[in-house]
Amino acid sequence: xxxxxxxxxxxxxWSGSDGVPARVLEHLEYTFxxxxxxxxxxxxxxxxVGHTGRxxxxxxxxxxxxxxxxxxxxxxxVVLLISGQLPASLAYLLPSVLVLVILGIPAALSATYAGIQxxxxxxxxxxxxxxxxxxxxxxxxxxxxxxxxxxxxxxxSMLQIVATATIAAYVSLGGLGRFILDGQSQRDYSQMAxxxxxxxxxxxxxxxxxxxxxxxxxxPGVTGRFxxxxxxxxxxxxxxxxxxxxxxxx
Amino acid sequence: MITYLQDHFQQxxxxxxxxxxxxxxxxVIGLVLAIPLGWLASRYRRVYPGVINLAGLLYTLPSVxxxxxxxxxxxxxxxxxxxxxxxxxxYTVALMVRVIADALIAVPxxxxxxxxxxxxxxxxxxxxxxxxxxxxxxxxxxxxxAASNVGLVSVGALIGVDQLGSLFTEGFTLFVGSIVLLGILxxxxxxxxxxxxxxxIGRRLTTWQRAVA
Amino acid sequence: xxxxxxxxxxxxxVAALALTACGxxxxxxxxxxxxxxxxxxxxxxxxxxxxxxxxxxxxxxxxALTAKGVKVSTKLNIxxxxxxxxxxxxxxxxxxPEYSGVLLQxxxxxxxxxxxxxxxxxxxxxxPAKLTVLDQSTAEDKDSVSVTKATADKYKLKSxxxxxxxxxxxxxxxxxxxxxxxxxxxxxxxxxxxxxGNFKSLDAGGPLTINALKNGSIQAGDVFTTDPNIVANGxxxxxxxxxxxxxxxxxxxxxxxxxxxxxxxxxxxxxxxxTTEVLLDLxxxxxxxxxxPATVAKSFLSSNGLG
Numbered sequence: 001x002x003x004x005x006x007x008x009x010x011x012x013x014w015s016g017s018d019g020v021p022a023r024v025l026e027h028l029e030y031t032f033x034x035x036x037x038x039x040x041x042x043x044x045x046x047x048x049v050g051h052t053g054r055x056x057x058x059x060x061x062x063x064x065x066x067x068x069x070x071x072x073x074x075x076x077x078v079v080l081l082i083s084g085q086l087p088a089s090l091a092y093l094l095p096s097v098l099v100l101v102i103l104g105i106p107a108a109l110s111a112t113y114a115g116i117q118x119x120x121x122x123x124x125x126x127x128x129x130x131x132x133x134x135x136x137x138x139x140x141x142x143x144x145x146x147x148x149x150x151x152x153x154x155x156x157s158m159l160q161i162v163a164t165a166t167i168a169a170y171v172s173l174g175g176l177g178r179f180i181l182d183g184q185s186q187r188d189y190s191q192m193a194x195x196x197x198x199x200x201x202x203x204x205x206x207x208x209x210x211x212x213x214x215x216x217x218x219x220p221g222v223t224g225r226f227x228x229x230x231x232x233x234x235x236x237x238x239x240x241x242x243x244x245x246x247x248x249x250x
Numbered sequence: 251m252i253t254y255l256q257d258h259f260q261q262x263x264x265x266x267x268x269x270x271x272x273x274x275x276x277x278v279i280g281l282v283l284a285i286p287l288g289w290l291a292s293r294y295r296r297v298y299p300g301v302i303n304l305a306g307l308l309y310t311l312p313s314v315x316x317x318x319x320x321x322x323x324x325x326x327x328x329x330x331x332x333x334x335x336x337x338x339x340x341y342t343v344a345l346m347v348r349v350i351a352d353a354l355i356a357v358p359x360x361x362x363x364x365x366x367x368x369x370x371x372x373x374x375x376x377x378x379x380x381x382x383x384x385x386x387x388x389x390x391x392x393x394x395x396a397a398s399n400v401g402l403v404s405v406g407a408l409i410g411v412d413q414l415g416s417l418f419t420e421g422f423t424l425f426v427g428s429i430v431l432l433g434i435l436x437x438x439x440x441x442x443x444x445x446x447x448x449x450x451i452g453r454r455l456t457t458w459q460r461a462v463a
Numbered sequence: 464x465x466x467x468x469x470x471x472x473x474x475x476x477v478a479a480l481a482l483t484a485c486g487x488x489x490x491x492x493x494x495x496x497x498x499x500x501x502x503x504x505x506x507x508x509x510x511x512x513x514x515x516x517x518x519x520x521x522x523x524x525x526x527a528l529t530a531k532g533v534k535v536s537t538k539l540n541i542x543x544x545x546x547x548x549x550x551x552x553x554x555x556x557x558x559x560p561e562y563s564g565v566l567l568q569x570x571x572x573x574x575x576x577x578x579x580x581x582x583x584x585x586x587x588x589x590x591p592a593k594l595t596v597l598d599q600s601t602a603e604d605k606d607s608v609s610v611t612k613a614t615a616d617k618y619k620l621k622s623x624x625x626x627x628x629x630x631x632x633x634x635x636x637x638x639x640x641x642x643x644x645x646x647x648x649x650x651x652x653x654x655x656x657x658x659x660g661n662f663k664s665l666d667a668g669g670p671l672t673i674n675a676l677k678n679g680s681i682q683a684g685d686v687f688t689t690d691p692n693i694v695a696n697g698x699x700x701x702x703x704x705x706x707x708x709x710x711x712x713x714x715x716x717x718x719x720x721x722x723x724x725x726x727x728x729x730x731x732x733x734x735x736x737x738t739t740e741v742l743l744d745l746x747x748x749x750x751x752x753x754x755x756p757a758t759v760a761k762s763f764l765s766s767n768g769l770g
Contacts, residue, residue, distance in 0.1 A: 018662075088679045088680040172664070182639035182642070185542065185546070185638060185640040186640050187543070187640075
């Protein structure tokens with residue numbers, strides 16, 4: 001097992017454009033760039049479909065279909081298709097980020113849509129009864145209630161993106177996958193293992209951060225952690241599943 | 251694409267078969283391992299958070315990282331398909347433990363009481379009452395695991411395991427899109443086959459749901 | 464009661480199927496770990512590196528052997544030399560097309576031979592005990608440091624030595640193993656005192672390197688000398704007067720135990736027909752015309768009476 005730490009223990013590997021910090025930054029760049037687009041596309045779409053109820057079948061179908069696509073294959077295919085037509089700096093970055101976005105959308109989209117759908121109709125009804133308009137209902141009632149599921153969807157998307165960004169090294173991108181692929185070519189297992197460990201740690205750290213954000217942002221009443229035992233209701237462990245990653249990732 | 255398929259039919263079929271096994275074996279082993287673990291977590295509430303968090307942690311790790319770390323843990327060769335099977339089994343267990351635990355917890359109290367009243371005890375009750383009721387949820391989780399596994403196996407091409415993912419690497423080195431597309435289509439086909447099979451098995455096991463309707 | 468039986472029966476069936484897969488050997492069994500015990504002793508496993516010419520040559524070898532009645536299976540696109548040589552040594556593969564100079568360098572880091580004959584002679588002594596090399600062909604395919612015509616004109620580049628003053632401002636692209644190999648970046652420094660400003664890990668003379676040189680994200684790239692892209696794009700493969708890249712004749716590297724008379728004859732017959740011009744043409748068909756390597760291999764064999 002010690003071989004895993006050989007590469008990381010060498011200070012020479014922590015500096016320069018192919019050192020650990022540089023690669024971690026690259027990986028984060030790709031991840032957040034893709035995640036930003038995922039949120040820009042999936043969240044409004046999910047909110048719209050959940051709130052108005054229109055297009056739900058189409059959305060559910062598309063989201064499921066996208067999940068069946070193999071990430072690696074899609075990455076290679078899109079790069080093959082469009083990298084030739086792009087200028088040097090974007091040639092592989094653009095198709096890669098495009099694929100990362102495509103693969104990240106299903107989780108965030110279906111979680112957002114499911115979250116809005118699952119809002120207690122009584123709450124919605126009460127809001128309308130109080131005189132709120134449609135968009136007020138959306139932003140003041142539905143979204144706060146749907147927040148746990150929405151955030152867990154974003155969390156799943158993010159993990160999916162981090163994982164696929166690792167493979168993007170195959171099409172000459174940087175990031176932590178570089179250690180894995182280069183280490184394999186150079187027959188340097190220690191380098192491969194270093195890349196694997198770094199990616200794992202990064203994924204866990206990012207996941208913890210979003211979990212932290214979830215705890216901060218979601219209104220305590222919604223999490224159900226403080227749900228009291230009413231008549232005929234037992235305190236339920238099921239609610240803890242709302243805080244976790246409900247929608248599994250790659 | 252068609253000519254490629256004609257010229258390399260045997261090899262493509264072998265790769266499809268290998269890919270199928272590499273995806274299905276972890277599903278089966280993972281499910282079998284996850285059932286007792288999920289039951290433990292559902293039965294002993296103190297254990298639940300620990301088990302679920304560990305499962306969540308394992309599920310967070312990107313697949314290619316697990317493939318690469320395997321050799322140093324289980325002492326296989328780097329190009330070995332066993333790395334893929336073990337890693338995907340870990341994923342399946344990590345996913346299914348939470349699914350099974352939550353499904354078992356959600357078995358209505360009234361049903362349990364009725365079963366106990368009818369004389370079911372311990373293992374008998376688990377196998378004949380709790381587990382069958384949990385089947386729909388387990389099936390849902392298994393479908394996700396199956397689709398996920400099919401995609402992950404193709405990443406194994408990066409560590410030299412010959413399956414449908416090899417169509418991606420070959421297609422790339424030759425820079426021929428149709429080979430890659432063939433690989434994608436076959437992966438989707440495999441995912442569909444597995445999905446349908448799981449759904450059908452689930453339906454077979456839950457005949458009572460349709461009897462009511 | 465009925466339900467339990469169905470569940471148990473399904474689990475038992477699948478478990479039984481899984482066990483039969485464990486029990487049966489065979490090439491499409493994912494659990495056979497590719498060790499020598501899995502492949503029957505009369506089958507030759509032909510491997511290849513992860514670039515098109517290697518896969519093409521492997522297909523040619525495989526076709527020639529099949530024509531002589533030898534049982535063959537292929538494992539193409541394994542990876543770099545560092546990845547597949549261990550595979551040869553542990554029996555995962557038996558035969559692979561190789562290039563004399565770089566192979567010698569791999570087994571003997573201090574080798575100084577540069578001519579075809581010298582390299583071949585030295586190689587025969589340095590190859591590990593279990594392996595051997597058969598006859599070499601006259602076909603050569605070397606690594607090169609290639610630049611676009613524009614770059615060559617701009618810096619007046621004719622040979623690698625001319626890069627010395629300007630390399631610091633340029634980016635070199637090549638396979639990841641070039642960062643550490645004697646015949647890669649370290650060798651450029653040692654022999655020519657050429658140190659590039661940046662190194663980009665791409666692929667072994669494959670589409671990533673070709674495209675990177677085309678679109679300017681690298682200024683110098685490791686392009687194989689038989690790659691038709693050099694001629695097609697007007698690139699300049701810089702001269703190598705100090706022989707960093709020694710003679711690189713194509714030859715089969717094979718497990719001694721599998722090199723029967725039949726096998727050796729078949730492979731030597733192939734080597735006799737391979738010249739650099741032939742290789743250039745075959746590569747053009749695969750890389751530029753995008754023809755299927757298996758088809759190109761077949762037509763080469765049949766037009767030379769080998770299969």
